[in-house]
Amino acid sequence: MDGRLVFSDVNSAKGGLNRRGLLSGLAMLPVLSSVLAVKKAVAQQANSGFSFAVCGDSRPMMYLPVKEGRTDLVGLFVEMFGLVMPEKVAEAVVKRDVKMIFDPTTKELKQVVMPFMSRSEVMTLSVDQGWVTRATVEDVKLLPGVHREMFRLEGGDWVSREIVQHVQAGRAKFVINSGDVVWWGNQGRSVADSPYWKRVNDTMLKLLPAPDSEMRAAGLEGRWFMSVGNHEVWGDPKIEGTLDAVPYLKNFGVTPERLIYKFDFRDVRFIFLWSGKYDYRSPSLWDGDRPKYAEQMVQLQQWLDDAKAKGLKKAFITFHYPVFCRAGLGPIPEPDNPHKTIAAYAKDLELVVFNGHVHTTEMYDVDGVKYLVLGGGGAEQDPILPGRTSIKVPSNYPPDLYWKGKPPQEEYNYVLVDVAPVEKTKFNLTRYRPGSAEPFASEALFS
Amino acid sequence: MFNSMFRRFAFAYGAAFALFYALAHARGLALFTVYPAQGIVLLGLHRSRDVADPVLDFLAPEMYWYGWTASAAVGALVVGIVAALLPARLSPFWVWCAWVVPPMAMIACAYLTIPWFRL
Numbered sequence: 001m002d003g004r005l006v007f008s009d010v011n012s013a014k015g016g017l018n019r020r021g022l023l024s025g026l027a028m029l030p031v032l033s034s035v036l037a038v039k040k041a042v043a044q045q046a047n048s049g050f051s052f053a054v055c056g057d058s059r060p061m062m063y064l065p066v067k068e069g070r071t072d073l074v075g076l077f078v079e080m081f082g083l084v085m086p087e088k089v090a091e092a093v094v095k096r097d098v099k100m101i102f103d104p105t106t107k108e109l110k111q112v113v114m115p116f117m118s119r120s121e122v123m124t125l126s127v128d129q130g131w132v133t134r135a136t137v138e139d140v141k142l143l144p145g146v147h148r149e150m151f152r153l154e155g156g157d158w159v160s161r162e163i164v165q166h167v168q169a170g171r172a173k174f175v176i177n178s179g180d181v182v183w184w185g186n187q188g189r190s191v192a193d194s195p196y197w198k199r200v201n202d203t204m205l206k207l208l209p210a211p212d213s214e215m216r217a218a219g220l221e222g223r224w225f226m227s228v229g230n231h232e233v234w235g236d237p238k239i240e241g242t243l244d245a246v247p248y249l250k251n252f253g254v255t256p257e258r259l260i261y262k263f264d265f266r267d268v269r270f271i272f273l274w275s276g277k278y279d280y281r282s283p284s285l286w287d288g289d290r291p292k293y294a295e296q297m298v299q300l301q302q303w304l305d306d307a308k309a310k311g312l313k314k315a316f317i318t319f320h321y322p323v324f325c326r327a328g329l330g331p332i333p334e335p336d337n338p339h340k341t342i343a344a345y346a347k348d349l350e351l352v353v354f355n356g357h358v359h360t361t362e363m364y365d366v367d368g369v370k371y372l373v374l375g376g377g378g379a380e381q382d383p384i385l386p387g388r389t390s391i392k393v394p395s396n397y398p399p400d401l402y403w404k405g406k407p408p409q410e411e412y413n414y415v416l417v418d419v420a421p422v423e424k425t426k427f428n429l430t431r432y433r434p435g436s437a438e439p440f441a442s443e444a445l446f447s
Numbered sequence: 448m449f450n451s452m453f454r455r456f457a458f459a460y461g462a463a464f465a466l467f468y469a470l471a472h473a474r475g476l477a478l479f480t481v482y483p484a485q486g487i488v489l490l491g492l493h494r495s496r497d498v499a500d501p502v503l504d505f506l507a508p509e510m511y512w513y514g515w516t517a518s519a520a521v522g523a524l525v526v527g528i529v530a531a532l533l534p535a536r537l538s539p540f541w542v543w544c545a546w547v548v549p550p551m552a553m554i555a556c557a558y559l560t561i562p563w564f565r566l
Contacts, residue, residue, distance in 0.1 A: 081506070086493050089507045092485040097506060115506055 049420035050266055051171060053163045055413070056178030056320075056356025058156055058377030059231055061125070061132035063187060063195040066102075066109045073100060073109065079186055083234075117382070130195070135380055148385055149435070155412030156378020158432050160203040163414055167208050167223055172416060174220065175208070176270070178356035178374055179229025179320035185236025190244040197241045205245060218265050221248035225270070228259045229320040229356065230278040237277075259290045262303050268314045268419055269307040271300065275321035275332065275357075284321045284329050284357065286336040293336045300338070304345045314419060317342065318354040322373045324366060326400050327383040327408060328358035330391050343367040350425060352417075359383055361413060361429075363402040363445055370446055376413040376431070384408050401446070409433055415445065452531040455541050459530030462544035464523035465552035468515060472559050477514025478521065482507050 062080075064073055077098050081090035101111040109127045116123040120141035126134040135151035138144065166172040181200050188194030191201045208223040215223070224246060232242050238256035243249065252261035259274035273296050276287035286293045300317070307315055323339050325331040332338070342351060346368030353371045360383040362373035375381075382388060389407040399405070413431035420426075427445035471477065477492040485507055493509060530541055 084495050085507045085509075086489055088489065089482050089485055089487055089493075092482075092487060093506045096485070 048266070049418060049423075050173045051416055051418045052174050052176060053166055053172040054176040054178070054318075054354055054372070054374060054415050054417060055159055055163065055377035056354065056374035057180045057229075057359050057379040058159060058177060059180045059182050059196065059379050060153055060156055060199065061135060061151055061380060062183055063130050064109055064112070064127055064132065065130040065195070066107070074098075076187075077114075118387075121385075137382075137385055139386070142386070149410060150382055150384055151380035152410075152412075152434055153378075155376075155410075155432060155434065157203060159377050159412050159414050162430060164204060164207045166416065173215070173265075174211075174223040174225065175204070176316070176318055176354060177224070177226040177377070178318050178354045179227045180231040180356060180377075180379060181226060181229070182231055182241060184231060184234040185241055186234075189236045189240040191241075194241055197245045201245060215265070219251060219263055220265065221251060222246060225249075225263075225272065225318075227272040227318040227320055227354075228274050230276060233277045257290055259288070260296060260299060264307075264310075264312070266419070267312050267421065268316065269303065269312050271303055271315060271317045273300065273317065273319035273338075275319045284325070284332050286321060286332050286338075293338075297338060297341050300341060304349065308345070308348050312349070313421070314350045314352075314425065315345070316352050316354065316417075320355065321357050322355040322362070322371070323353060324364040324371050324398055325355075325358050325362060325373055326390055326393055326397070327360050327362065328375070328388060328391070330358075339366065339369070343369050352425065360408045361402050361411060362400045364398045365401060365446060366398045370427075372415065372427070372445070374413075374415065376411050378412060381408070381410045384410050409436065451535050451538070455533065455535070455538055456527040456531040458538075458541035458545040460523045460527035462541065462548040463526035464519050465549040467519035467522035469552040469555040469559070470522075471515040471518040472556055475511070476518045477511045478517040479514045481510040481513050483510060484508060 062076075064076060066073065074094055077094045078087065078090045081093050084090075085093065097115050099113040100109055101113070102108065103110050109130075111127065112125040112132075114123055114125070115121070116137050118139075120139050122138050122140055124136050124138070124147065125132045131153055132151070133153040134149065136147035136149050138147045163172070163175055167175060182194065182196035184196070185194065188197070191197045205222075205224055211220050211223055226242070226246065226249075228239060228242060232239055236242075239259065240256075243254070243256075249261065252263060254261050260272060262269060262271045264270070274288040274290055276285065276289075278287075288296065291299070304315060321332045323332055323337060323342075342353060343366070345351060351369045353369060355371065355373045356375050356377070358373060359375040359379050359381050360373070361376045362371075364371040364373075375383075384407070411431050411433045413429050416428045416430070418426040418428070426447075428442055429445050430442045431440070433439050433441075475492050475494070479491065480489050480493040482488070492511065492514065495507075495509065530537070
């Protein structure tokens with residue numbers, strides 16, 4: 001049957017019942033119903049739940065390659081100490097204070113003994129194939145002989161493996177990282193050059209499946225999204241490494257001059273901000289200048305207003321420095337703490353904030369906003385060391401709902417977030433506590 | 448004549464030194480920085496800085512006092528010489544400065560030192 005014949009048939013049947021047309025219409029019904037079913041499925045998918053994984057502070061410690069003996073290592077340490085003191089002084093410090101122990105047979109670097117954060121603390125780094133695999137700290141005055149473990153390379157690798165398995169199995173759609181995924185950019189600024197970005201690529205990025213058609217339709221060209229941490233700009237101010245490893249961030253408008261972005265997925269808004277490059281005088285000060293704090297807050301308000309106008313009910317905001325924190329480097333100091341700006345939207349949106357930076361895990365629920373400080377992604381857990389387990393906070397400071405007043409322990413973890421349109425978001429943390437009687441456990445958060 | 452010039456120089460130097468010391472302290476104008484633990488002296492002011500991890504300042508504590516003092520001494524020397532060359536009728540002014548400026552500089556230095564006592 002060609003088109004012309006059908007046309008003439010339809011014309012000839014004007015005013016009466018066209019049996020052939022009716023039969024054709026009936027025959028088309030299954031096709032129509034399947035088209036409708038697909039449309040309905042797409043609509044349902046858009047409104048159905050999904051999960052994603054989130055972690056932070058996932059960087060390893062230093063990579064100390066041995067090429068031709070000590071010289072390179074001394075140079076590397078001088079470069080590192082040179083960031084905090086003049087080069088001449090750094091050279092003298094490294095010569096005096098950093099001791100390197102080599103395997104007499106293989107000539108490979110096995111151990112580094114160097115000063116830690118205070119005068120009486122000594123850090124011992126174990127090294128294998130260039131990577132620091134273990135870090136312990138001894139306070140030679142207060143507790144001589146006691147080496148406290150604060151870093152194991154396997155912790156971060158365990159987090160990566162678990163997350164990758166969840167994404168491969170379809171349990172999580174994508175991954176969010178709250179920043180600090182590499183040590184610095186002084187040993188390379190691309191996946192090909194930087195041992196740190198190569199490690200991120202090998203243990204996470206290249207193992208994640210390609211985004212599906214729904215994600216691509218939402219503009220997501222990958223399954224791993226991050227907010228830029230202070231370590232990503234250390235020795236790499238133009239975030240060459242980040243843009244090389246995660247090039248699809250450029251699609252959201254991320255450039256060396258603009259480190260913030262947002263996207264929507266299944267009627268949920270995801271916002272990523274940039275809190276700064278680190279200032280030793282105030283380690284959690286929001287000194288992000290691309291754009292500056294005030295501009296970022298204006299942009300944040302615009303994005304949240306827009307989410308409200310579009311009828312979105314949930315927003316996840318990720319940036320590196322913590323809004324609330326009771327340990328380590330402390331929270332973002334006022335007046336540039338974004339809590340009030342964020343909390344102003346809590347009556348209209350379910351708001352969750354992911355932070356990191358402090359190398360431990362904390363959890364707060366303040367003025368209707370949920371805050372997760374995710375510092376257990378793999379970095380050294382220095383807040384477990386005596387004297388750093390808590391900082392002075394006012395008596396009415398919001399309580400940490402994770403450790404609940406107990407001192408933090410060495411712990412590596414990630415959170416699976418289950419988002420459903422009409423239900424409250426669920427958070428499930430899975431952890432690895434080396435040396436604990438219960439090394440592996442899962443815990444529902446905010447429940 | 449020489450006595451009068453020396454008086455003007457001494458009063459002006461004393462007042463100017465106090466003023467320049469307070470300024471050097473406030474503005475960080477150290478002629479040099481001393482690292483006593485390493486036995487290193489570097490020209491100009493060098494502050495510990497950091498871009499990523501907590502400062503390891505205790506490894507190489509720097510001393511600015513010598514640098515501030517040297518800066519103030521150089522500035523005061525210039526003012527003292529100028530004062531010595533100026534007419535003798537300005538002597539009362541330098542005496543007045545020697546009484547007024549140092550106490551004010553001491554108050555300024557005490558104020559600048561407050562942050563050291565904050566936790």
